[in-house]
Each structure stands twice: as C-alpha cells, then as structure tokens.
Amino acid sequence: MTITTGAVLPTHRTPVALARGFLTGGVVGTSLAALVVGGIVENVPLFVTGLVLPVVYGLLFFLAGMPRRAREAAVVPRTALAMIESLEAVGGESSDVPVRFELTVAPDDGSAYRVEFRQDINLVDLSDYRPRGVVVVQYPPDRPWRVRIVKRPTPEWEERAASARLDSAPGTARVAAPPEGCAFGFVVLLGLLLGAAAVVLLFRVDLFDRDDTAQPPPVARPSVSSTSSTTVVSSASGTVSLGPGQSFLDKGELDRAVGSLTRGGDTHQALTVVVQERLLSVVFSPTGTQPPGLDPRTLPYDRFPALVEEATATLGVRSPRTWQIIADRLTGSLVIRVVVTGPEGAASLEANGQGKVVRRAPAR
Amino acid sequence: MGWHGYLVLWCGVFGTLALVGYGRSLAGMTPAQRAVRVTGRIERVGEPRHGSSPREGIAVVVSFQDPSSGQEFTVTNDGERGERISAAWTGREIGVHYPRGRPHAFRFTSDLSEGGRGLGWPTFAVFLVYAGPVVVAAIDWGWPWALLGFCGPWALSGLYHLPGNVRDRNRRLDTLAAMAAVPGRVVAVLKSVSTDDDGYTSTHLVPVVTFTTLDGRAVTAYCESGLPDPAGSQGLDVTIHYACDDPAVFVLDVEAERRSWKRDMAVNVVGVLVVAAAAVVGVVAL
Numbered sequence: 001m002t003i004t005t006g007a008v009l010p011t012h013r014t015p016v017a018l019a020r021g022f023l024t025g026g027v028v029g030t031s032l033a034a035l036v037v038g039g040i041v042e043n044v045p046l047f048v049t050g051l052v053l054p055v056v057y058g059l060l061f062f063l064a065g066m067p068r069r070a071r072e073a074a075v076v077p078r079t080a081l082a083m084i085e086s087l088e089a090v091g092g093e094s095s096d097v098p099v100r101f102e103l104t105v106a107p108d109d110g111s112a113y114r115v116e117f118r119q120d121i122n123l124v125d126l127s128d129y130r131p132r133g134v135v136v137v138q139y140p141p142d143r144p145w146r147v148r149i150v151k152r153p154t155p156e157w158e159e160r161a162a163s164a165r166l167d168s169a170p171g172t173a174r175v176a177a178p179p180e181g182c183a184f185g186f187v188v189l190l191g192l193l194l195g196a197a198a199v200v201l202l203f204r205v206d207l208f209d210r211d212d213t214a215q216p217p218p219v220a221r222p223s224v225s226s227t228s229s230t231t232v233v234s235s236a237s238g239t240v241s242l243g244p245g246q247s248f249l250d251k252g253e254l255d256r257a258v259g260s261l262t263r264g265g266d267t268h269q270a271l272t273v274v275v276q277e278r279l280l281s282v283v284f285s286p287t288g289t290q291p292p293g294l295d296p297r298t299l300p301y302d303r304f305p306a307l308v309e310e311a312t313a314t315l316g317v318r319s320p321r322t323w324q325i326i327a328d329r330l331t332g333s334l335v336i337r338v339v340v341t342g343p344e345g346a347a348s349l350e351a352n353g354q355g356k357v358v359r360r361a362p363a364r
Numbered sequence: 365m366g367w368h369g370y371l372v373l374w375c376g377v378f379g380t381l382a383l384v385g386y387g388r389s390l391a392g393m394t395p396a397q398r399a400v401r402v403t404g405r406i407e408r409v410g411e412p413r414h415g416s417s418p419r420e421g422i423a424v425v426v427s428f429q430d431p432s433s434g435q436e437f438t439v440t441n442d443g444e445r446g447e448r449i450s451a452a453w454t455g456r457e458i459g460v461h462y463p464r465g466r467p468h469a470f471r472f473t474s475d476l477s478e479g480g481r482g483l484g485w486p487t488f489a490v491f492l493v494y495a496g497p498v499v500v501a502a503i504d505w506g507w508p509w510a511l512l513g514f515c516g517p518w519a520l521s522g523l524y525h526l527p528g529n530v531r532d533r534n535r536r537l538d539t540l541a542a543m544a545a546v547p548g549r550v551v552a553v554l555k556s557v558s559t560d561d562d563g564y565t566s567t568h569l570v571p572v573v574t575f576t577t578l579d580g581r582a583v584t585a586y587c588e589s590g591l592p593d594p595a596g597s598q599g600l601d602v603t604i605h606y607a608c609d610d611p612a613v614f615v616l617d618v619e620a621e622r623r624s625w626k627r628d629m630a631v632n633v634v635g636v637l638v639v640a641a642a643a644v645v646g647v648v649a650l
Contacts (some may be wrong), residue, residue, distance in 0.1 A: 074466060
C-alpha cells in the first residue's frame with residue numbers, strides 16, 4: 001500500500017520555485033560581489049548596494065511568502081495515535097537530544113502509514129519512548145510527513161493512547177517529503193555565479209586600474225607614479241595631479257596624495273596647501289626657519305567635500321566652474337579658504353582647523 | 365548620493381513603515397487588535413519530573429470557549445504556546461489568545477486584560493527615524509549632539525515615568541507586607557543544559573515548589589530565586605510568602621525581597637540622573 005499525496009506539489013520542481021531559486025542565488029552572488037568589489041575599488045554606493053540588496057530581497061521574499069504561510073497556518077492540525085517502530089538518538093550535547101523516530105501513524109479516518117522524522121526529546125523523558133509504545137502525534141493533513149509527537153496530550157488522547165494496540169503498517173506505506181532534486185541546487189548556483197560575474201564585469205575597469213594605482217609612488221625624485229596620477233616632489237614643493245575622471249573630493253584620495261608627498265622624510269611643515277579638482281600643491285617651509293607653518297597631514301580632509309559643497313550651494317554661484325581650497329597659517333591660526341568661481345563671479349568661505357565655517361563671502 | 369541622501373532614504377523608508385503601522389492600528393487591523401482574547405481555566409496540573417526541562421513550563425490542561433462558535437476546547441501547553449506557565453493551580457484563570465477563526469493556534473498569556481494596539485513595531489520605526497538624524501548630526505557636528513539627541517529624550521521619558529515607577533515599587537512593598545505565610549516543599553529541580561558554539565556548557569536549574577494556600581488552592585510553581593543551593597534543594601521544606609489575591613506572586617525571603625525592591629528604586633533614580641547629566645553635558649559641550 002502506498003499513500004498518495006497528489007494534492008501536494010513537489011515544491012522545488014515547479015518553474016516558479018526554480019525561478020525563485022535562481023533569483024535568490026543571483027541576489028546572494030550580486031550582493032557578495034558588490035561588497036567585495038565595492039571594498040576593493042572604494043566605491044561606497046556599490047558597497048551599500050551589497051548591504052541593502054539582500055535586506056530588500058529578504059523583505060520582498062518574506063512578504064511574498066505571507067499568503068502561503070497564512071494558508072498553512074489556517075490548516076487545523078490532525079491528531080492521531082502512532083506506534084513507535086524504532087528510535088535512535090542522533091547526538092546532541094544539551095539536555096534535549098535529537099531523536100530519529102520511525103512511526104506507524106494510524107489516523108482515525110484513513111489508512112495507517114509509516115513516517116520518519118526527527119524531534120528533540122529531553123534526556124529524562126527519553127525512557128517514555130520505547131519501540132512498540134503508543135504515542136499521540138499531530139500533523140497538518142496536507143503534509144502528513146510533518147509529524148510531531150505530542151509530549152503533553154489532552155486527557156482524552158492520553159487515555160486512548162494508554163489503552164490502544166496498533167499494528168505496524170507495511171514498509172511500502174511510507175510517506176516522505178518530496179525530494180528537493182538537483183535542478184533547484186543547480187539554478188541557485190547558476191544565479192549566484194551569474195550575479196557575481198555581472199558585478200565583476202561591470203566594474204572590471206576600476207578593478208584593473210586599482211592594481212596600477214596601488215603601487216607606492218617614489219618620493220625622492222620627480223617621477224610618473226601611475227597612469228592616473230602623477231606625483232612630483234622636491235625639497236621646496238610637491239604636487240600630485242590626478243588623471244581624467246578622478247577628483248580629490250573622492251573619499252580617501254587626498255589622504256593618499258598627502259601621504260605620498262610626506263612619506264619617507266622628517267615631518268614636513270608646509271607654508272600653503274592648495275587643492276583643486278585634480279591638482280594638489282604643497283609648498284614646504286624652508287629648512288631651518290621657523291615660519292608659521294602647518295603639518296599638511298593634520299588638515300581635516302574629510303570635511304573638504306562638505307566645504308566645497310557648501311560653498312557651491314550657498315554662496316550665490318549657481319553654476320560653479322572651478323573650485324579651489326587654500327590652507328595656510330600666514331595670519332597665525334590655520335585658515336582653510338574655499339573659493340568657487342562661476343559666471344556670477346567668485347565667492348569664498350573660510351573655515352578653521354576643524355573644518356567649521358567661520359566666514360562667508362558670497363558672490364556679488 | 366552623500367550621507368544626507370542616505371539619511372533621507374532611511375527616514376523615508378522607516379517613516380513610511382511607521383505611518384503604515386499607525387494607520388493599521390487606527391483601522392483596528394493589527395494582529396494584536398484582531399486577535400480573539402478569552403479567559404481559560406486550568407483544569408489539571410501535571411507533576412513536574414525531577415531533572416526534566418523547564419522550557420515548556422508546568423504541564424497543564426486548560427479549557428476555554430471560543431466566543432464566536434461557542435465551542436469548548438480542552439488543550440495543553442505542548443510545544444510553542446506563548447508565555448511559559450510558571451505557576452499553576454486548578455481553577456486558575458489564564459489568558460488565551462488566537463487569530464480570529466483559528467482557535468487551534470492558541471497562545472497562553474498571564475495578562476488577562478485586553479490586548480495592546482499593536483504599536484510596538486511602528487514606534488520602533490519612529491525611533492529609527494529619529495535616530496538617523498541624530499547619528500548624522502553627531503558625525504557632522506560632533507559627539508555632543510549624540511549625547512543630547514539620545515540622552516535628552518531618554519531623560520525626559522525617565523523623569524515622566526519616575527513617579528509611576530515609585531508608586532509601583534511602593535505598591536509592591538505594600539504587597540510584601542501583606543503576604544501570607546504557609547509551609548511549602550521543593551518537589552523537583554528542573555535542569556536545562558545548553559552548549560554554545562565554543563563548547564562551553566551552561567546549566568540552568570529551576571527548583572519547583574508546591575504549597576497550599578490558606579483558602580485551599582494547591583499551587584505548583586517555579587522558584588527561580590531565593591534558594592541558596594538550588595541543585596540540592598529537592599525535598600527541602602520552605603516557608604512560602606504569597607500574595608493572597610494572586611498566589612503566583614510569592615517569595616521565600618520577604619526581607620531580601622524588600623531590600624531588593626528598595627535597591628531597585630535607588631538604581632532607577634540614579635539611572636535617570638546619570639542619563640539627565642549626560643544630556644546636560646551634551647548641551648554644555650555644543
């Protein structure tokens with residue numbers, strides 16, 4: 001005798017399930033690749049996408065599964081008597097050990113069937129479960145393989161179990177969950193690989209450029225350090241110019257450039273530091289003098305993008321063409337001056353050593 | 365998109381979620397509002413087995429009636445059934461709630477009053493909307509904004525609730541003073557052993573006491589504090605002090621409990637002062 005479960009579709013073989021598996025794999029692959037590639041090329045939006053994408057997908061997945069979960073929760077579980085054919089503790093170091101049961105379930109209104117499942121049983125209660133013993137079980141009628149032993153049955157079922165004698169169902173009357181199949185695993189893997197490959201291909205230029213710019217530029221003599229930035233250092237001054245498509249307002253770019261100018265020697269004091277879109281110039285203080293210099297490494301570079309943004313947005317230069325930041329201590333205290341120029345003229349603002357704006361001069 | 369773009373996105377998403385949640389609550393559509401709440405009655409109390417697990421609570425048989433169909437249900441607390449029942453006696457009333465039309469999905473609760481309005485998640489979303497600008501302000505303008513932004517409202521909330529908390533402590537102290545004393549016995553010690561990923565094993569022991577109230581109710585209850593040596597306490601005779609109107613509220617050592625409540629009140633006040641001081645430091649450091 002074989003129990004048929006015709007109403008139940010093998011959940012992992014339907015086209016929708018396969019498409020969902022492919023999508024899940026794609027999202028996992030894309031987000032992982034976005035995190036790794038975003039971290040390597042220091043692309044913040046890509047990195048954030050890697051974080052946000054799985055969260056959004058998980059939320060959508062959760063919402064899409066709500067009707068199915070509601071449908072399953074609305075099914076009234078069926079209670080039945082069952083006889084233990086065999087049981088085996090399969091490990092566990094806590095007080096609740098996982099036990100693999102094989103039961104013959106005898107529903108009141110149907111044929112008896114065999115089923116195998118695992119359930120955690122407390123060590124102290126394990127002696128209550130012996131082969132040929134009768135227990136009370138519950139299962140959803142549409143998924144008879146999802147059997148659970150009721151450890152605390154109601155008095156009525158407790159009495160029935162105490163007085164019942166059940167016969168074993170034949171081994172052919174076995175019910176089990178539909179197998180997952182290898183097609184599902186294959187489409188998940190395929191989605192994962194395609195998602196990761198798509199991100200790597202989209203950002204391959206940045207990844208390869210990164211290999212070139214990562215080389216440390218020599219400090220002692222003027223030289224071309226990479227295809228996208230040029231560093232020139234002498235005892236009196238140093239400049240770093242960036243290639244097309246780059247900006248000193250990009251995160252970490254200024255720190256890296258200043259680091260390349262001041263690396264290898266004593267602490268260089270500078271008279272002025274000038275930053276433009278793709279050009280950084282530092283004029284070093286002459287050796288042996290004590291002018292009011294500044295240490296170019298201590299400037300608040302992380303505030304520079306915000307200062308430029310503020311200058312271009314609030315000082316009346318509606319379509320700025322160029323900007324320039326000049327830092328010096330010629331008047332005693334450190335002054336960071338941001339100048340933006342556009343059709344309306346020039347406007348500037350001044351900030352202190354912490355990057356806080358202290359004065360504004362709008363365009364006239 | 366800069367920091368401020370992400371902030372707008374953050375506030376927009378969680379603000380929308382909060383609005384949806386409050387809208388559902390106003391329309392009476394939250395699961396908490398739609399749940400059926402009935403009062404069940406404990407018909408039978410099981411004898412706890414020494415050494416078994418305390419996770420599922422004291423075994424009870426409960427009966428309740430579904431108001432819509434009038435059908436009587438007799439159920440047990442097997443598996444995940446809401447709040448753990450840690451004090452039981454025959455005849456005790458216990459809250460039962462379930463989604464409308466699904467009495468088989470019942471859950472127990474010790475709270476017999478009407479359910480909440482389901483505003484927990486929307487309020488949490490509002491908190492996240494508030495936390496976003498505070499964090500960005502702290503990053504842009506300095507740490508004092510974090511102190512002011514978080515500790516300020518917290519201190520105000522603490523000050524607002526302080527009188528109620530003090531009244532609650534005083535009421536509990538009054539309850540302690542009016543407790544009745546009866547003999548009891550530790551009938552079993554339940555044990556839960558768990559092992560974490562590092563292989564560290566932790567054991568949680570819960571003694572179970574039984575006592576009979578002056579009006580004849582035979583109470584079985586978990587006693588998680590008050591016994592100096594829980595592991596060896598099986599068979600120990602103890603004196604139980606219980607609240608006459610609710611035997612689920614009981615203690616073994618009234619004086620220790622009183623000291624604990626007084627200490628708790630002091631900690632509450634000091635906590636509010638510390639949070640308020642942090643907010644003031646934030647204002648001064650701006």
